[in-house]
Amino acid sequence: MEEFYTIQGEGFNSGKAAYFIRLGGCDVGCHWCDVKESWDANLHPLTTADKIVQNAKQYPGKAVVVTGGEPLLYNLDYLTKQLKTAGIATFIETSGAYPLSGFWDWICLSPKKFKAPRKDIAPFANELKVILFNKSDFTWAEEYAAMVSPTCKLYLQPEWSKSAEMTPLIIDYVMNNPKWEISLQTHKFLNIP
Numbered sequence: 792m793e794e795f796y797t798i799q800g801e802g803f804n805s806g807k808a809a810y811f812i813r814l815g816g817c818d819v820g821c822h823w824c825d826v827k828e829s830w831d832a833n834l835h836p837l838t839t840a841d842k843i844v845q846n847a848k849q850y851p852g853k854a855v856v857v858t859g860g861e862p863l864l865y866n867l868d869y870l871t872k873q874l875k876t877a878g879i880a881t882f883i884e885t886s887g888a889y890p891l892s893g894f895w896d897w898i899c900l901s902p903k904k905f906k907a908p909r910k911d912i913a914p915f916a917n918e919l920k921v922i923l924f925n926k927s928d929f930t931w932a933e934e935y936a937a938m939v940s941p942t943c944k945l946y947l948q949p950e951w952s953k954s955a956e957m958t959p960l961i962i963d964y965v966m967n968n969p970k971w972e973i974s975l976q977t978h979k980f981l982n983i984p
Contacts, residue, residue, distance in 0.1 A: 792828070792835040792860065794843065796850045800978025802899055803918050803944050804882065808852030811984070812843055812870075817860035819886050819906040821922075825951065829860035840870040847879055854880040857893070861886055867893030884920075887912040902935050904928075913938035920946040920974055923957050929964055936970070946974035 792815035799809045816832030817824075828834070847855050855874050857867060863885050871881045871893040882897040887908025891898075900916035902908040913919075916939045921932035929947075936945055947965065949957035954975075965971045978984065 792826075792832075794838075794846055795984050796852065797984045798978060798981070799854075799856060800976055800981070800983070801948065802884075802920050802946050802974045804854075804856075804897065805974070805977055807854065808850075809854040809856045809882070810847045810850050810852060810879075812847070812855055812857045814857065814859045814862045814865060816864045818864075819861055819888055819903050821903055821905055826860070832860070832864075840873060843870065844873045844877055844879075847874065848877050853878055854882060854896075856882045856884065858884045861888060863887070863889035863891065865892075871895065885912070887916075891915060900935075900939070904931065908935075910938060914940055916940070916943050918944045918946065920948055922948050922950050923961060924950040924953055925957075926960065929960075932971075945971045947971050948974040948976070951976055951979060 792813045794812050796810050799805055799807050813829060815829050815835040817830045862883055874881050875894055880896040883895055884899040884901055886903045887900045888906045891912050897917045898915050899918040899920055901920045919935055919939050932947060947961045949961055961973055965973055
């Protein structure tokens, strides 16, 4: 769908330069999605994996974040192998709803209630980032925390439109459950993509 060089705004790698590759296509259907134009892959012209790698190599930051839509709708083995051959670190953000493909330096699993993640992806997650839209999401987040490895970083992030309501609850929750950390969408505060 699009490619751009920016600063990672969320989770463990927040604040670091990265080339973003946003793949079109998603059937997870989060009503609060801020990139709904990514859902229909047919609206976006195809770009070859080799061209994407060539584009990424032009930037000084040697990290690529593959996101979507839902990136695991596609087999990402070739793309990630070529990126790694070019000396570029590979990060993915996925709902985990589809089989894991690709060769990753960092996997951010961001499960969604609308289409549950596959349980076989959870052990590979380096980061679990749960978007909180309402109070019941804390219980749901704990269910997924029990599935990831003990070394996985755990993040709770307020859904942007509900941040005034959810952020105080997240602060209180993290103070009482310090295995969790807070993730904010800093790119929105910085007004960058």
